[in-house]
């Protein structure tokens with residue numbers, strides 16, 4: 001079984017996670033740039049983070065046989081902080097990088113005017129760079145936030161098939177799929193969305209343009225949720241081909257619209273003793 | 283490892299070749315424009331266009347996109363050709379390194395010895411040697427490091443290769459610089475003792491480097 005996790009924050013995860021993900025079948029992932037938990041206070045802090053997503057983190061992933069791509073953006077939360085918004089001016093020089101496969105995560109957090117501006121500006125950047133966009137839907141007031149998000153996407157130059165609406169659930173899936181966008185579901189250990197509810201959604205809505213991710217980060221989360229959904233699908237009677245479509249071919253098709261996916265990862269036997277990660281920084 | 287223009291032309295398809303032609307022309311144009319500007323006024327700096335502090339000359343955007351137009355396997359060679367064609371001055375080289383992905387940084391490191399920068403680009407090599415990314419470490423110990431790293435930094439670079447599993451074959455002019463280096467020999471012996479004390483094997487590369495360091499300096503006929 002081959003798995004592509006289309007949304008996971010590996011800078012917050014350990015090498016044990018990489019190993020467990022590889023063992024579970026994960027061969028590719030996309031790491032969206034996001035909030036660090038601790039607020040940033042300057043654009044330079046973003047640049048170091050973007051550089052890590054373009055440098056060190058792909059190196060770590062490659063040591064475990066996993067292809068690493070990223071999406072870059074000013075995230076919705078920090079779009080409200082004037083100390084951070086100059087990042088928007090610097091994004092063009094990052095969006096030309098080979099392993100950037102989308103603009104993201106963008107979207108709404110508290111639905112403020114500053115978030116309106118950052119969302120519209122970054123949808124335009126995506127259109128200008130021939131990139132799709134990963135759009136997060138807000139955790140609070142989700143359905144209203146989704147409708148407003150879809151309105152902004154309609155007004156943008158980015159076609160809906162270049163947009164992945166993420167963190168959906170039973171109440172938002174219909175509006176999301178009706179919009180023509182791709183639909184992403186983040187499976188969490190607690191209540192937001194679990195693997196059995198995901199299977200029910202797949203039963204009701206089919207597997208077309210649906211993506212499943214772990215969204216694992218520094219909070220309570222599980223980087224193996226993609227595999228757990230795959231297992232739950234098989235148990236519920238979905239075929240191996242259905243699983244491959246949702247957990248590999250759909251994310252490849254979505255991010256492949258960037259023309260930048262490189263999925264020929266080195267074999268994991270390049271891992272050797274003396275490796276700089278195993279040694280942990282000397 | 284780095285391919286010539288001729289070798290690339292033989293391996294790239296038509297679209298990639300056309301892209302490379304365009305990119306090299308932009309790089310050459312930038313070099314010409316810069317030199318013309320310098321002969322008019324002594325600017326001496328790189329070619330950051332006016333306006334946004336984040337703006338770059340067009341060939342630098344091509345530099346970033348090389349992997350997806352010419353294939354990741356050819357990206358190092360293409361980027362290296364661009365740097366040479368642009369006769370990239372230190373500010374450009376530094377910007378491309380500091381703002382680059384790991385692959386873009388590697389191509390800068392691999393080309394430093396061909397850009398006529400003297401020892402002024404050493405901070406980039408030192409930066410790469412501080413990382414734990416073996417692709418950067420390996421690219422940092424090439425001919426430029428052999429020519430310009432001082433003895434202390436160079437010895438630590440050799441040790442870093444042994445620590446991180448970068449083959450010492452990557453170290454340019456290893457035999458020549460290691461020969462008769464008693465301090466390097468001491469460091470390598472201490473490292474071997476540490477490994478042995480920990481019940482771990484002494485890597486074959488360590489023995490190779492140690493043998494070179496123990497060679498007497500009075501062997502001027504030996505090629506490195």
Ligand SMILES: [Zn+2]
Pocket residue numbers: 007009032034105215
């Ligand atoms: Zn996220």
